[in-house]
Amino acid sequence: MLKILQVIGIFDKLKKKEESIRYYKRILKEHKEAEADALINLGVLSLEEENFDEALKYLKQALRVYGELEDEEGEAFVSDYIGDVFLNMRRMDEALDYYKDAYRIYSSIRSSAKNEMFEKIKEAEKIMEAFEVAEKKRKEEFPPQVPVEEDYVPDYEKLSEKLQDVLKILESASAYEGYFKEENPIEYFREAFVISREIGDKKGEATLLLMMGTVSLKNENLSKAFKNFKDAYDIFQSSQDKKGEAVSLLFVGTLFFIQGDMGKVSATFRKSVETFQQLKDKYSESVAIDLLNALYSG
Amino acid sequence: MVSKNMIEYDSTSPVKSDMNNCVESGIPGFDKFISDDENGIGGIPENTSTLIYGPPKTGKSVFCYQFMYHGLSKNEPCLYLTTDYGIKQLQQRMMDFEWYLQGYMQDQMVYIIDALSSLSGTKMTDTSIYKPSSVQNPTDIMVKLGVGTIFVYRKSPKFRSIFDSLKILLAFNPDMLVVRILKAYIKRIKEAGGTAIIAHTEGTADIEIEEVIKKTADNVLRLDGELIKIERMPGIRKNEAQYQITDGGLIVL
Numbered sequence: 067m068l069k070i071l072q073v074i075g076i077f078d079k080l081k082k083k084e085e086s087i088r089y090y091k092r093i094l095k096e097h098k099e100a101e102a103d104a105l106i107n108l109g110v111l112s113l114e115e116e117n118f119d120e121a122l123k124y125l126k127q128a129l130r131v132y133g134e135l136e137d138e139e140g141e142a143f144v145s146d147y148i149g150d151v152f153l154n155m156r157r158m159d160e161a162l163d164y165y166k167d168a169y170r171i172y173s174s175i176r177s178s179a180k181n182e183m184f185e186k187i188k189e190a191e192k193i194m195e196a197f198e199v200a201e202k203k204r205k206e207e208f209p210p211q212v213p214v215e216e217d218y219v220p221d222y223e224k225l226s227e228k229l230q231d232v233l234k235i236l237e238s239a240s241a242y243e244g245y246f247k248e249e250n251p252i253e254y255f256r257e258a259f260v261i262s263r264e265i266g267d268k269k270g271e272a273t274l275l276l277m278m279g280t281v282s283l284k285n286e287n288l289s290k291a292f293k294n295f296k297d298a299y300d301i302f303q304s305s306q307d308k309k310g311e312a313v314s315l316l317f318v319g320t321l322f323f324i325q326g327d328m329g330k331v332s333a334t335f336r337k338s339v340e341t342f343q344q345l346k347d348k349y350s351e352s353v354a355i356d357l358l359n360a361l362y363s364g
Numbered sequence: 365m366v367s368k369n370m371i372e373y374d375s376t377s378p379v380k381s382d383m384n385n386c387v388e389s390g391i392p393g394f395d396k397f398i399s400d401d402e403n404g405i406g407g408i409p410e411n412t413s414t415l416i417y418g419p420p421k422t423g424k425s426v427f428c429y430q431f432m433y434h435g436l437s438k439n440e441p442c443l444y445l446t447t448d449y450g451i452k453q454l455q456q457r458m459m460d461f462e463w464y465l466q467g468y469m470q471d472q473m474v475y476i477i478d479a480l481s482s483l484s485g486t487k488m489t490d491t492s493i494y495k496p497s498s499v500q501n502p503t504d505i506m507v508k509l510g511v512g513t514i515f516v517y518r519k520s521p522k523f524r525s526i527f528d529s530l531k532i533l534l535a536f537n538p539d540m541l542v543v544r545i546l547k548a549y550i551k552r553i554k555e556a557g558g559t560a561i562i563a564h565t566e567g568t569a570d571i572e573i574e575e576v577i578k579k580t581a582d583n584v585l586r587l588d589g590e591l592i593k594i595e596r597m598p599g600i601r602k603n604e605a606q607y608q609i610t611d612g613g614l615i616v617l
Contacts, residue, residue, distance in 0.1 A: 111576075115540065241497065241504035261510070262503035265544040270503030 095135065102131040102140060106147065113151055116266065121151045142171035146183065149190070158194040165190055220324050226284035228360055229320060233280070235313050235350045238273045245277070252281050272301035272310055276317055283321075292321050309350065312341035316354055323361045331361075385410040387524065387559045390434020391427065393616030397605045398594060408583070409597070410522070410559050413550040415581035417564040417574075422587040423609045424563040425449075425457070428526045430613040431561055432474070433463040441473045441519040443512045443558065445549070447499050447532045450481035451488070461613050469493055473519065475512040479505050480532065499536045502545050509552055517556045525553045529563035530577065539573045546580050592616060 109124035125148045132140035145168040152161035165187045172180035230246060233239040245254040255278045262270035279294030295317040302310030319334035335358050342351040386407025389395055399406030408414055408431075416424045425448065432442045446454055454476075455465050468474045472493050479497045481488045488496035493515070495508045516523040527549055533542045546562065553560040564577060566586075578584050584595040593604040606617040 115543075237498075238501050238503075241501050241507075258503055258507045261506045261548070265502055265506060265548050266541055267501075267503045270501065274503070 098131050098135050099137075102128045102135070102137075102144075105131065106144060109144075109147060109151075113147070113154065116154070118151055118155050122148065125151065138171050138175050139177060142168040142175075142177070142179070142183075145171070146186070149186075153190060153193070156197065158190065158197060162187065162190055162194070222284050222286050225320060225324075225361075226280050228357060229276075229280045229283065229317060232313065232316055232353055232357055233273075233276060235353055236273050236276075236310065238269050239277065242274065242277055246281070252278060255281065268301055268305040269307060269310065272298040272305075272307070272314070275301070276314060279317060288321065288324065292318070295321060308341055308345055309347065312338040312345075312350065312354075315341075316357055320357070320361065331358075387440075388434060388438070389427075390430050390437075391614045391616060393605070393607075394592075394614070397592070397603065397616045398597060398600055408559060408561075409599070411554055411557055412582040413554065413560040413562060413580075414583040414585060414597075415562050415564060415578060416585050416587060417566050417578070418587035419566050419589065422589040423607070423614050424565070424587055425528050426461070426609055426614055427587070428528045428561055428563055429458050429461065429463055432524060432526050433458070433465075435524040436468045436473050439473075439520065441475070441516040441523045443475045443477075443509070443516045443523065443525040443553070445477045445479065445505065445509060445525070445527045447479045447527075448529050448563075450484070450486070451476060451478045451494060452481075454478075461611065463613075475515050477505060477508045477512055499532050502533070502537060502541060506545065506548055506552075509549060513552050513556045513558070516558070521557050523556075523558045525558045525560045527560065527562040529565060531565045531568045534569050534573075539569055542569075543573065543576050543580065546577065550580065 105124045105128035109121045109128060112118070112121035112124060125144055129141060129144045129148065132138075132144060145164045149161045149164035149168065152158070152164060165183060169180055169183040169187060171177075172183050230243070233243075242255065242258060245251045245258075248254050255274050259271060259274040259278065261267075262274055275294045275298035279291040279298065282288075282291040282294060295314055299311060299314035299318060302308075302314055315334045315338035319331050319338065322328075322330040322334060335354060339351055339354050342348075342354060386395070387410050388407050395406035397406070398408070416427050418424060432444060435442055444454075449457060458465055465474065469476075475493050475495075477495045477497055478488065479499045482496055482498045483500075488494070490496060495512065497505045497508050499505075513525075516525075527546075530542055530546065533545065537545075549562075550560060562581060564574075566574070569577065578595070583597040585597075586593045586595055587607070590606060591604045592607045594600055594602050596602075608615050608617065
């Protein structure tokens with residue numbers, strides 16, 4: 067009898083052990099799921115703050131956790147988010163890779179999310195195509211080198227003053243106008259530029275680039291000026307600020323004038339004036355035409 | 365020119381609430397209300413940021429004025445960033461409570477960044493303690509804030525700062541840009557050793573953004589017109605008390 071009871075006791079213990087193992091495995095799984103959830107939330111918050119590297123770090127960790135949990139739906143869900151981060155970073159190839167991974171998983175588990183994913187891939191491919199076209203066009207418009215014509219001696223001081231007048235079109239420029247009068251204006255502009263980058267004030271950043279470029283032009287540092295103007299144009303373009311885009315084209319056009327590339331002068335000024343016309347901004351349009359007249363009249 | 369030789373500050377380190385280093389608010393009953401059980405010493409922890417939020421017309425700005433004015437009376441300079449009212453309205457509103465700013469302005473004890481007056485097209489003259497800026501130009505606000513921080517720090521390393529409020533900035537700028545402005549503001553003030561109060565009108569941003577704003581400050585207080593609630597203040601338990609807006613300012617009952 068005692069033996070029978072002892073055997074039952076062993077089975078009871080074994081049963082309890084099995085239950086305990088099941089219990090702890092369940093707890094572990096729940097913890098891992100909570101970890102993945104937290105990582106996704108951190109990733110999404112970082113993405114919202116445009117802190118892309120952080121977002122990728124968290125989301126990739128979440129992807130690893132879902133891998134360990136063998137949770138395919140979770141993996142697809144996170145892959146979709148990682149794709150979004152790369153899309154925001156304009157790293158289209160990588161974005162598409164992750165979207166395709168998500169689509170493959172959703173298809174294999176027959177999730178209804180696969181249709182949505184398919185649409186997203188198509189959309190991303192269209193964006194990629196648009197980026198490629200824009201990049202090609204941009205390269206055509208702005209060659210990286212600015213050779214200066216030998217027989218043309220521009221009055222850099224006068225040109226810089228003229229561009230300072232053009233800057234008045236941008237409301238955000240008025241706050242920094244006083245810096246031009248400082249002994250070393252570039253330091254002041256650079257300091258404000260650092261702040262604008264820190265807080266993500268795109269309009270301020272681009273405006274200050276135009277101002278720094280104007281100082282570089284006055285100092286006859288044309289390659290620096292060109293880079294500043296082109297960077298300003300890119301920022302205005304990516305933030306869909308049409309007026310800023312048109313204003314920066316006037317600066318780029320002025321540099322084309324210095325290099326003697328009249329074809330590009332005409333193209334940039336025309337594009338700028340057309341934009342002002344679309345915006346029904348008569349004042350800026352007249353400033354653009356004034357600048358062109360001033361350039362041609364020396 | 366903004367100096368780069370500011371006090372080193374590690375934004376990742378947790379905020380220590382040293383109750384022996386508190387800043388008197390000047391609001392009757394408030395410092396006792398937020399005193400800790402152990403020491404019974406109250407006041408806003410020095411070198412922290414406090415978000416005062418709540419519905420409109422619940423006394424958030426009055427809290428700010430009272431906090432600034434009390435500091436000025438104790439020889440603590442103040443850096444005031446106003447985005448809700450221009451300088452004239454600010455002075456007028458304070459005068460309603462018999463708090464007169466003019467003398468302190470003449471003594472250069474207060475440094476005002478007025479980001480609103482320019483909106484009405486008024487051309488304001490820049491002086492050593494008054495800097496006009498614009499809610500549409502956040503970089504300029506931050507540049508002037510840097511200069512202002514050094515100005516008040518030189519007057520006294522123990523200074524106060526007010527940011528009243530986020531509402532108009534949110535109306536003119538993308539939400540996340542305003543959050544970044546707020547973070548940069550808090551960082552600047554704390555780096556220099558100041559104690560900051562930020563006012564925010566509830567409901568002027570998306571719920572998610574409101575949450576992010578609340579997480580940005582060290583301390584969070586909510587005013588609803590009747591009750592003042594401590595939602596977060598390290599070292600202090602959550603609590604609430606009734607308050608009134610009187611001719612002499614806020615009183616916590």
